[in-house]
Amino acid sequence: MIPVAFDYLRASSVDEAVAALAGAGEDAKILAGGQSLLPVLRLRLSAPSLLVDLGGVPELRGVREEGDSLVIGAMTTHDEVSTSPLVRQFAPLLATMAATIGDRQVRHRGTLGGSLSHADPAADMPAAAAAVEARYVLAGPNGRRVVPASDFAVDLFTTALGDDEVLVEVQVPKLEGWGSHYEKFHRMVQAWAIVGVAAMVRRDDGAIASARVTLTNMGPTALRATALEQALAGCAADRAAIEQACAVAAEGTSPRDDLTASAEYRRHLVQVLAGRAVAAAAGV
Template identity: 60%
Template sequence: MIPTQFDYVAPATVDDAVRELADAGDDGKVIAGGQSLLPVLRMRLAAPAKVIDIGRIPELRGIRDDGDAIVIGAMTTHYEVQRDPLVREHALLIATATDTVADPQVRHRGTFGGSIAHADPAGDLLAPALAMDAVMVVAGMDGRRSVPASEFFVDYFTTSMNPAELLVEVRVPKYTGWHAHYEKFHRVAQSWSMVGVAAMVRTDGGTIAEARIGLTNMAAVPVRARAVEQALVGQAATAENIKAAAEHAANGTSPASDGNADGEYRSHLARVLTGRALSAAIG
C-alpha cells in the first residue's frame, strides 16, 4: 500500500527539528531509521501531514564516555551499539539485548533512540533501559530536560514527551564488571518478543550483592521484577537460589492476552526466562 501524501523536511540541527515539530503539532512525525514508522505509513495506520527526517543531524549520532555514564546518541544504529567497546565494558546488558533485535539488515538501519521513543512494549531495549536507570534527554522549544526511564514510558507506544519534543540522547549509568544477559521468547526468528527478561547482577565472592531485572511485554510499559531482585540479594549464586527467586518474576505485572499468548502463559514465560537469564548472566 502507498502512504498518504505528506510534506518532507530534513533539518540539519536539533533546534531546527524542534521548530519543525512545533510547527507541525499533532500532524508531525519524526523518522529516524524508519524501521517502525515506514510500515505504519505504508499500511496507512498513520497519516502525518509532515515527516521530519532527523538523519542528517550529526549531534544525534555516536557514543561517548561522560564520567559515570555513557551517552548514546538517539540516531546511533543498533549495529554501532552492538560493536562499541564502551557499551560492552560499561553497559553489557544493552549490548546483549541489542544482539537480539530483529536481523542484521534492521540493525544496520534501525536506531537506538528510535526504538526507545517508539515505546513498543514488545521492544527489546526498553526493559534494559529501565533496569539500568537510563535517563532520556529530550529537546523542546523551552530547552532540554532529562527524564528517567521510570517516568519516560507511559503507556502502549506512548512516552512522556510532548509532540514538539525530540529524543536527543540516552544517558546510561556505568555498570562496569556486572554480569548481564537478555533472554527472550518469540515464535519465529526476528519477530517481536512474547516475553523478554533483561537481567543484570553484581556478585561478591560467590554471593549476589545487587540485582536489576527488567521485563519486556509483561505490561503496557517495561517493568522491574523487584520481588526477584529482593529475593536474590545476599544469596549465594546457586541454581537453586536463582530458580526460587525467579518464581516471583510475574509479581505485580499485568500481561496482555493476544493472538500470540494469553496472560497466564506470559506469566509462566516470565518465570522461566528470568531463571534462564540469571543463570546465563552468572554463568
C-alpha cells in the same frame, strides 16, 4: 498500501527539527530508522501532515564518554550499539541485547532513539535501558530536560516526549562489577519477543548482593520486577536458589492474551526466562 500525502523535512540540526515540530503540533512525526514508522504509514494507521527526518543531524549519532557515563546519540543504530567498544566495556547488556534485535538489515537501519520513542511493549531496548538505569535527554522549544528511563514510557506506545520534543541522547552510567544477560523467547529471529528478561547481578562472597531485573511484553511498558529483585537480594548464587526466587517473577505484571501467547503462558514463561537470565548474569 500507499501512505497519505505529507510534507517532508530533512532537518540539519536539532533546533531545526524542534522548530518544525512546534509549528506542526500533533500532526507531525519524527523519522529515525523508519523500521516501525514506515509500516504504520503504509497501513494508514498514522496520517501525519509533516515528517521530520533526523537522518541529517550528525550530533545525534555516535557513542562517547562523559565522566562516569556513556552518551549514546539517539540516531545511533542497533548495529553500532552492539559493536561499540565503549558500550561493550561499560554497558554490555545493551550491546548484547542490541545484537538480538530483528535481523541484520533491521539492526543497520533501526536506531536506539527510534526504538525507545516508539515504546512498543514487545521491543527489547526499553527493558535493557531500564535495567541499566539510563537517562534520556529531550530537546524542546524551552531547552533540554532529562528523564529517567523509569519515567519515560508512560503507557502503550506513549512516552514522556512532548509533540514538540526530540530525544537527543541516552546517558548510561558506566557499570563495572555487574554481570548481565538478556533472555527472550520469540517464534523466529525477526519476530518480536513474546517475553523477554533483562538481568543485572552484582555478587558478593558467593551470594547475590544486588539485582536489577526488567521485563519485556509483560505489560503496557517495560516493567521492573521489584518482587523478584527483593527475592534475589542475599540469595545464594546457584541455580536452584535462583530458580526458586524466580517463582515471583510475574508479580505486579499485566500480560495480555494475543495470537502469539496467552497471559497465563507469559506468566509461566517469564519465570523460566528470568531463571536463565539471572543465572547467566550471576555466572552460574
